[in-house]
Amino acid sequence: MNTYEIAVSMVQQGLPYSAVIAVNDLMAIELINHFKVLHVRVPEDAAVIGIDDVSKEIDSSLFDDISIASIRSRVSSGGIAAAYPC
Numbered sequence: 323m324n325t326y327e328i329a330v331s332m333v334q335q336g337l338p339y340s341a342v343i344a345v346n347d348l349m350a351i352e353l354i355n356h357f358k359v360l361h362v363r364v365p366e367d368a369a370v371i372g373i374d375d376v377s378k379e380i381d382s383s384l385f386d387d388i389s390i391a392s393i394r395s396r397v398s399s400g401g402i403a404a405a406y407p408c
Contacts, residue, residue: 342368354388355388
């Protein structure tokens with residue numbers, strides 16, 4: 323299922339969620355853009371959150387009028403913690 327299909331499905335279900343966590347910022351941006359086309363207000367109708375905080379590193383023209391919430395994760399720290407548990 324792509325981000326457009328996800329957005330349409332959520333709208334058809336009456337937005338059963340108050341927030342969506344996308345696997346990365348690019349997917350979050352795509353989802354927000356699809357929601358706009360479907361007349362869903364972000365964050366008023368549904369909040370969208372990305373997980374990788376790369377929005378600062380990508381072409382800002384993709385989301386000039388979008389304010390994105392993103393969670394920064396340190397993959398290397400997680401790997402170290404998994405390899406050497408307390």
